[in-house]
Amino acid sequence: MPKISSDSLWELAAAEVRSGESGAGEEESGAGEEDGGETVSERSVVLMGSKSGGKTSILLRCLDRDETSKPTLALEYTFGRRARGHNTPKDIAHLWELGGGTSLSDLVQIPISPVGIRSLSVILILDLSKPNALWATMEKLLQAAQAQLEKVSTQAQKAEKAKAKHQTAVHSAARVLPKDYPDRELISPFPVPLLIVGSKYDIFQEFDSDKRKVVSNTLRFIAHYYAASLIFTSIKSENLMSKTKSYFSHLAFGLDRGKTFSCDSNKPLIVPAGADSFSQIGSPPATDVDITSLHAKNPKDLWKKVYERVFPQESTSEQMELKDPAKDPQYSEPQIDAMRAQKDQELEQYKRDAAKSWKGLELET
Template sequence: MPRISSDTLWELAAAEVHSRETGGGEEDGGGEDGGESVSERTVFLMGSKAGGKTTILLRCLDRDEPSKPTLALEYTFGRRARGHNTPKDIAHLWELGGGTSLSDLVQIPISPVSIRSLSVILILDLSKPNALWGTMEKLLQAAQDQLEKVFSLAQQGQKTKSGTKHQTSVHSAARVLPKDFPDRELISPFPVPLLIIGSKYDLFQDFDSDKRKVVSKTLRFIAHYYAASLVFTSIKSESLMSKTKSFFSHLAFGLDRGKTVTSDPTKPLIIPAGFDSFTQIGSPPTSDVDITSLHAKNPKDLWKKVYERVFPQENTSEQRELKDPAKDPRYSEPQIDAMRVQKDQELDQYKRNAAKSWKGLELDT
């Protein structure tokens, strides 16, 4: 019997998904019979630790179930029928847990198979402004680095493979802004559609008005700089969750995201991509800061320095998850846990015996 490599099944699955996304094959419903094809999109959620990512995702999917802390990287999916007796569109949904501590896992949802239909949602906890910029910066940079790596691999693949269909699918993955997009020459668009969600607005609205203004204007700048949509929400507000769901459904299923625009800092922000501008946002709120004293390399760096003067950032680079999942009572397995304890004891005994033997060897020497 011929030996089958361990990744053969993965390769076949990846090829099947790629075939469906690029319109190939006979099972996509797009053949001569005129059937409708099934749309498959991928949405990757990341953001602040304990920022409400899972709860927001469940609400957007209309799932009435309690949320649990995300251990590392979790996958689920959503389906939506376009109409009666029509195929159901599928959204592949990935959620990264742990805040910034597991940012290297972005390589799993951001892959050559997913980029053609990929969107990213960044959820930032508005109630913790001192961790907001660091979280945003590290996660977006990790995602962007992985996207650039995947795009580079895709371009290299073009040089070794022929075929119009393959080339079209790779080129269509790159995000192209309309020519009339505000400040098109001054911004740095995120490589794929990006939605920034400010969570826990119910707590944020009780902040001092000046501090709310700093956070709101800064996030408006960041969202516009990356050509992203921005929405503030709270799981305690049905109205805000409804608007958040429309943005989510736009990315996951291609539905209309609505036409509501709110840029008043005294209200929850709702700004679709392309509906803001640097002129409307204005300059950084620097009532207590002399801009000339800040040695910034570019506009984004200037906003960062002003923001960090108001909200000194916590160190997020070392916030590794130190808890051992094997000792978490939520994942208790009595028989396995008992065997684990026994093996740990055997390991400790082995270490003690080994230490004694090495000490004796040193004395003999």
């Protein structure tokens, strides 16, 4: 049997690695694209919305995870995987959940980055049981996300120009709608696919019918204005959660979202992007408001003024809780906590000693 030199083995190993990297590079270059029949391998989804609006509970249900939801601490990451078939690679969804309502909106700059922006989607979850905070929450979070998307898009365009000869995986946040998209010239599409979810429908359905109509039609207008999909849901309804999961899977794994359409304000709304129009939505349902007395700059501003007349908005200056997360029982680490307690004691002793030395210095002076 001929002897194989160590150099030959290294050469074979190096060739195997290069072959693997080449295959991985081809797969990565197709991530986030559906051109040429290529299947998306990785996508990213950012979830944000009302504080205590049910974001974590909805996410766990969509991932079929039987876990007890806990309050989201700042920005949390998880992922989901789905097999395309038997003995095939699994698609991966990178999932970012922003906690704290609007108080931590600046953190959207972490998941919204130039890398993989073409495979990014946003899910905005609004608490229907708190209509007096709904518009302000929606407006601040979408503005924060859009500002970061525009910033990232500008960075990506500069990077592409600088590396025109060497194409990279960096892309702009350009979103192109079909030419026959309803009201295409009158809307302002969100830079990336957007899904608006109205949570806690089980509570909302008990509201007065006129108030339900104002909330429903307003969210229909907002969704159509941003070329977004809209769905009302409740974790207490298996039927609604099933439909919500299909929309989530559409963004996370590229699956079919279904063609169900429901715009009756007396029922849960299910409005796919592109299925609605301003003519179907109509004018703001201002039964007790004289629209002619409102000085609005544009249709969106008019809807905002009417909505805030019906539901005066609460202050969105949500203060971060003073509670130290390090002392939260759900994040306990006995050894680390013991060391932390020791360091805290040493710090307090240092402060006392420093205070004594300063007092002594003052007396001598």
